Amino acid sequence: MKVGDLVQLSAYGKSRQHNDVCYGGWGFVVWVGENYSKYPIQCHWYRADGKEENTTRFHRRELKKYKPDKK
Numbered sequence: 001m002k003v004g005d006l007v008q009l010s011a012y013g014k015s016r017q018h019n020d021v022c023y024g025g026w027g028f029v030v031w032v033g034e035n036y037s038k039y040p041i042q043c044h045w046y047r048a049d050g051k052e053e054n055t056t057r058f059h060r061r062e063l064k065k066y067k068p069d070k071k
Contacts, residue, residue: 001041005029006066013062022056024048026066030055 001007008026013019027043034040039057046052 001029001032001060001063003029003032007043007063008066010062010064013058016062019058019062021045021047021053025053027053027056 006026006028009019009022014023022045025045025047027045029041030044031042032040033042039059041058041060041063042055043058043063044052045054045056
């Protein structure tokens with residue numbers, strides 16, 4: 001992940017209880033910290049209904065690059 005990437009929760013991220021606010025939403029990476037920290041990726045997050053959340057920190061395995069639905 002790098003700054004500016006659009007992201008959404010991965011399957012692992014959806015299984016984590018502390019990410020319940022982020023279900024169905026998307027975000028963009030604001031800052032990437034050192035690899036040794038527990039949650040090195042900071043994202044500005046938007047809920048599925050479009051409501052804006054505070055910046056949230058994630059581990060790399062909790063996120064995947066955003067892929068829009070094919071219709």
